[in-house]
Amino acid sequence: MSIRTIKEFIIEKLIFICGIASIIFVGLIFIFLLKEGLAVFQTVKPFDFLFGKNWYPISEPGQFGIWPLVLGSLLVTVGATIISVPIGVACAVYIAEIAPHSIKEVLKAGIELLAAIPSVVLGFIGMITLVPWVKTTFHLPTGLTALSGSIILAFMAMPTIVSIAEDALYSVPKTYKEGALALGATHWQTIYRVILPAASSGILAAIMLGIGRVIGETMAVMMITGNSAIIPHSILQPVRTLTATIAAEMGEAVVGSEHYFALFAVGIVLFIISFGINVTADLFLHKKR
Amino acid sequence: MHKIILSMFAVLFCCTSLFAAPAKNSIQVKGSDTMVNLGQAWAEKYMEKNSTEFVAVTGGGSGTGLSSLISNSCDIAMSSRNIKDKEIALAKQKGVNPFEIKVALDGLAVVVNPTNPVSKLTIDQLARIFTGKVTNWKEVGGADAKIVILSREVNSGTHVYFKEHVVRKLDPNSKEEFAADALMLSSSQAIADEVAQNPSAIGYYGMGYISPKQKALHVAKNELSEYEAPTIENVVNGKYPISRPLFLYSNGEPKDLVKKFVDFTLSKEGQEIVLKTDFVPVK
Numbered sequence: 001m002s003i004r005t006i007k008e009f010i011i012e013k014l015i016f017i018c019g020i021a022s023i024i025f026v027g028l029i030f031i032f033l034l035k036e037g038l039a040v041f042q043t044v045k046p047f048d049f050l051f052g053k054n055w056y057p058i059s060e061p062g063q064f065g066i067w068p069l070v071l072g073s074l075l076v077t078v079g080a081t082i083i084s085v086p087i088g089v090a091c092a093v094y095i096a097e098i099a100p101h102s103i104k105e106v107l108k109a110g111i112e113l114l115a116a117i118p119s120v121v122l123g124f125i126g127m128i129t130l131v132p133w134v135k136t137t138f139h140l141p142t143g144l145t146a147l148s149g150s151i152i153l154a155f156m157a158m159p160t161i162v163s164i165a166e167d168a169l170y171s172v173p174k175t176y177k178e179g180a181l182a183l184g185a186t187h188w189q190t191i192y193r194v195i196l197p198a199a200s201s202g203i204l205a206a207i208m209l210g211i212g213r214v215i216g217e218t219m220a221v222m223m224i225t226g227n228s229a230i231i232p233h234s235i236l237q238p239v240r241t242l243t244a245t246i247a248a249e250m251g252e253a254v255v256g257s258e259h260y261f262a263l264f265a266v267g268i269v270l271f272i273i274s275f276g277i278n279v280t281a282d283l284f285l286h287k288k289r
Numbered sequence: 290m291h292k293i294i295l296s297m298f299a300v301l302f303c304c305t306s307l308f309a310a311p312a313k314n315s316i317q318v319k320g321s322d323t324m325v326n327l328g329q330a331w332a333e334k335y336m337e338k339n340s341t342e343f344v345a346v347t348g349g350g351s352g353t354g355l356s357s358l359i360s361n362s363c364d365i366a367m368s369s370r371n372i373k374d375k376e377i378a379l380a381k382q383k384g385v386n387p388f389e390i391k392v393a394l395d396g397l398a399v400v401v402n403p404t405n406p407v408s409k410l411t412i413d414q415l416a417r418i419f420t421g422k423v424t425n426w427k428e429v430g431g432a433d434a435k436i437v438i439l440s441r442e443v444n445s446g447t448h449v450y451f452k453e454h455v456v457r458k459l460d461p462n463s464k465e466e467f468a469a470d471a472l473m474l475s476s477s478q479a480i481a482d483e484v485a486q487n488p489s490a491i492g493y494y495g496m497g498y499i500s501p502k503q504k505a506l507h508v509a510k511n512e513l514s515e516y517e518a519p520t521i522e523n524v525v526n527g528k529y530p531i532s533r534p535l536f537l538y539s540n541g542e543p544k545d546l547v548k549k550f551v552d553f554t555l556s557k558e559g560q561e562i563v564l565k566t567d568f569v570p571v572k
Contacts, residue, residue, distance in 0.1 A: 058443045141489050248442045253352075
């Protein structure tokens with residue numbers, strides 16, 4: 001064997017290791033989560049954990065029902081989706097199909113900038129401006145509500161949705177558009193009836209990834225949703241999300257205690273949810289090709 | 290914000306000192322957010338006098354400080370509550386021997402917005418409010434508005450103390466909890482800000498956070514006793530019903546640097562700093 005083939009061999013293997021590293025890490029993280037999180041089920045039944053209505057982790061004995069937290073996360077996510085999807089998709093359509101070149105560049109730069117704002121800064125701005133606004137507009141006792149969280153998270157999901165949806169719109173073959181226009185369709189009819197349906201799987205993937213971003217967000221929601229662990233009946237009530245619970249309580253939990261294991265179990269639930277969302281997004285993306 | 294920046298600096302400093310000077314001339318103090326300002330003030334004064342030594346003070350909550358002490362990642366834990374039996378057991382398991390030093394007293398103020406007509410409540414009324422049995426201000430003599438309960442997160446010693454002494458009224462068998470719809474805020478400052486701008490909010494925190502933007506309620510043990518304001522005088526003479534001791538915990542009896550720092554906090558000078566940061570001296 002010459003030196004060259006040995007060199008080749010080593011480099012190939014190194015690249016292979018780098019390539020599978022991310023999968024190994026995900027696997028290790030999941031194993032660690034399972035190892036720490038499943039221990040809670042020695043004392044709490046899985047059904048009581050998932051659907052229990054009370055989250056009082058530091059009481060004696062502690063009550064570990066994450067149902068209010070799951071609903072809190074879902075409510076904030078659904079709210080953010082309802083706000084960000086129409087705006088995000090419309091923005092992508094405008095950038096990809098309508099905007100003149102100069103405006104397009106400005107818009108794209110603006111959206112990238114929006115993506116670069118740290119979530120704690122958005123949370124801080126929300127706390128100072130949005131929360132009092134929500135309180136006075138809806139005549140609520142407090143502005144720290146799921147709605148405030150949804151609005152701020154919508155800002156965070158928007159860059160993801162816009163940039164991926166825009167890519168999907170670009171990848172629609174030009175001939176589709178030319179065909180539609182040649183048949184006498186107007187510009188709007190072409191967009192609405194031809195380009196959007198052709199790019200639908202990519203747009204759906206964009207939406208799913210946006211949702212994935214929202215559900216994993218922690219700092220901003222912790223600052224502005226009020227964090228009370230109740231089962232919410234409206235979007236104008238405070239909620240406590242899964243992520244905020246972990247962030248707020250991990251510092252206190254004594255390592256090896258029931259509370260500590262319960263927080264890891266919350267982590268497993270979150271992991272499963274975001275894994276599901278990512279897989280769905282991936283399925284949509286592959287359907288496109 | 291101030292505190293966060295300060296603690297960031299502290300972390301940064303202790304990182305650099307870790308790399309630069311392996312010789313042990315610094316101590317890590319960590320824990321109660323209530324005590325973080327006090328700890329910083331002590332550390333500054335102490336380092337002024339002993340310029341070769343370094344004291345890093347960070348917050349995070351009493352529970353955070355005690356878990357750091359147990360896992361040996363800090364030298365002194367600041368705590369606004371007694372260490373729990375569970376934590377002692379865990380510490381023993383890891384070969385750590387928590388040693389308790391009482392360094393100051395703190396009155397816990399219950400605050401409302403200055404526009405709120407209510408200015409005095411009994412412990413029993415407070416318990417009913419914070420457990421969600423009383424939900425409207427008019428039931429305790431205020432305006433017709435829903436009560437917005439503000440509480441600290443569960444990692445806070447203030448939360449635990451308030452739960453034991455007010456919500457459960459010191460009854461160890463009580464199963465009472467904070468109302469589920471209480472808003473959980475992550476710092477005393479957040480509670481102060483929300484109370485300042487929300488006319489129907491009620492919250493609690495250490496006396497040091499009281500400012501003219503909030504109104505501290507006068508509190509009575511029961512209907513028959515006097516309503517007392519949370520002032521240093523009333524805490525010292527024991528008239529104000531919601532006051533608590535503040536502790537430092539070290540691993541075993543303090544020695545070397547830790548002893549020097551603890552002795553400083555209990556010295557005349559250290560106790561003057563206690564008074565300056567709006568807590569109550571023990572000596």
